[in-house]
Amino acid sequence: MEYVNPYHYVRKCLLGKWKMTILNHIHHYGCIRFNETRKTLPISEKVLAEQLRELALDGLVERIQYNTIPLKVEYVLTRQGRELMPILDSLYIWSIRRMHELGISIDPDAFVVHTGDAFSEALGDIMADLGYDEDGLPVEKETTEDSDHE
Numbered sequence: 397m398e399y400v401n402p403y404h405y406v407r408k409c410l411l412g413k414w415k416m417t418i419l420n421h422i423h424h425y426g427c428i429r430f431n432e433t434r435k436t437l438p439i440s441e442k443v444l445a446e447q448l449r450e451l452a453l454d455g456l457v458e459r460i461q462y463n464t465i466p467l468k469v470e471y472v473l474t475r476q477g478r479e480l481m482p483i484l485d486s487l488y489i490w491s492i493r494r495m496h497e498l499g500i501s502i503d504p505d506a507f508v509v510h511t512g513d514a515f516s517e518a519l520g521d522i523m524a525d526l527g528y529d530e531d532g533l534p535v536e537k538e539t540t541e542d543s544d545h546e
Contacts, residue, residue, distance in 0.1 A: 408454075409451075409454045409456065412446075412447050412450065413443075414437065414439050414443060414444070414447050415447050415450070415451060416484055416487075416488075417437065418433070418437075418444075418447055418448065418451065418457075419451065419456065419457070419473070419477060419480065419481070419484060420481075420484065420488075420509065420510070421433060421436070421437065422457065422471055422472060422473050422477070423473060423477075423478070423481050424509065426472070427460075427470045427471060427472045428470065428471050429468070429469065429470055429471075430444065430445070430448070430469060430471075448471055451471075451477075452471075455474055455476050455477075456473065456474060456476055456477035456480060457471050457472070457473060457474060457477055458471070458472050458473075458474050459471055460472060485510070485514065485515075488510060489514075489515070489518045489519060492506060492519055492522060493518075493519070493522065496522045496525070496526075502526065504528075504534075506532075507519070507523055507526075507528045507532030507533075508531075508532040508533070509532075510532070511531060511532055516530040
């Protein structure tokens with residue numbers, strides 16, 4: 397019997413540039429379809445197919461094929477995938493906090509994709525500091541007249 401380090405196992409399951417983003421995408425929308433996802437993420441067809449196949453093999457995503465014309469395929473999170481989401485959310489929050497501390501530019505979409513009370517409570521200070529409201533939208537900067545002219 398060959399033993400596997402649990403950290404190495406989770407790394408194998410999540411290794412891949414797009415896997416965590418795909419998991420969050422499915423979690424956010426409830427399910428995804430291949431072509432619709434390609435339109436919203438800057439990912440090649442080959443990489444998306446490969447990442448979805450690996451996520452399915454690791455039991456995090458289920459591929460549901462409907463026998464329709466044209467063929468319809470959806471991807472949903474499995475129970476194991478749903479159990480993983482709070483952990484990925486925590487890693488995401490930690491990552492944004494750390495990036496902010498280090499002065500690393502944060503993708504503006506980071507605040508649009510991850511919404512909800514948990515994110516606004518954990519990241520509200522950073523969002524405000526970077527000019528975003530609680531919904532992750534840029535805050536319009538107010539222009540004020542020079543008060544010396546009043």
